Amino acid sequence: MTRKVQVAAMVAGIILGFASSAAFAGLNGLDGMTDNAHQFKPYRRVHLGPKYQDTIIEAMVYECPFCRALNNQTLRWADTLPSSIHFEQMPAAVGKPWISMAQSYFAVAAVDPGILPRFDSEAFHLVQDDHDSYSDPRTYALAAEKIGVRPADYLAAMRYKPIQQLVLQDIRVMGKAEIRQTPSLIICGRYVITPGSVQGNYSLYFQLANALASHCISENHLEDETP
Secondary structure, three states, rough: OOOOHHHHHHHHHHHHHHHHHHHHHHHOOOOOEEEOOOEEEOOEEEOHHHHHHHHHEEOOEEEEEEHHHHHHHHHHHHHHOOOOOOOEEEEOOOHHHHHHHHHHHHHHHHHHHHHHHHHHHHHHHHHOOOOOOOOOOOHHHHHHHOOOOOOHHHHHHHHOHHHHHHHHHHHHHHOOOOOOOOOEEEEEEOEEEEEHOOOOHHHHHHHHHHHHHHHHHHHHHHHHOOO
């Protein structure tokens, strides 16, 4: 059996397996997840273009409890992806209230990308435990300060022109992918999945992500060496 056939079988198996369990559960709230043939598919097709064919993007926001619950697991899963696949997080800047979140995230990444997991943790804490506003720039300035980023460095990064360009890119990606739920994985610019796509089954969520990523590697003829 060729790799392409193996990958196709894996994707089909996940789809058919979930379709059976979803039918048993009544498909509550999943009316929009069918194609013209009425076959359930636990993903949504999008078209971000070839620029993203080797990229998986996690769309997340700090007020989302599911994003928080899955954050560490998602980062660990990302470390297992083949070296030909690039993973990145993006705050889901789907409107004006999320602009400061995205700007702050990219500013911290510019200062030191290695501290982003700590920034995530602090921002989740401030927004969800301390009930600071997710749309207030001061929330993220405080999160950055709490993890040891010097205010002067943070403010300089916030004013850095490439950061503004990253925010605009974020807005375009979220708009084109029509992100309405978080967390979402945008896989190779072609597929969008959420935990809700598989009724909150996190294990199946990552299995489906792996299968779709493998499908992209096969279709795009990417090298599939693992780390």
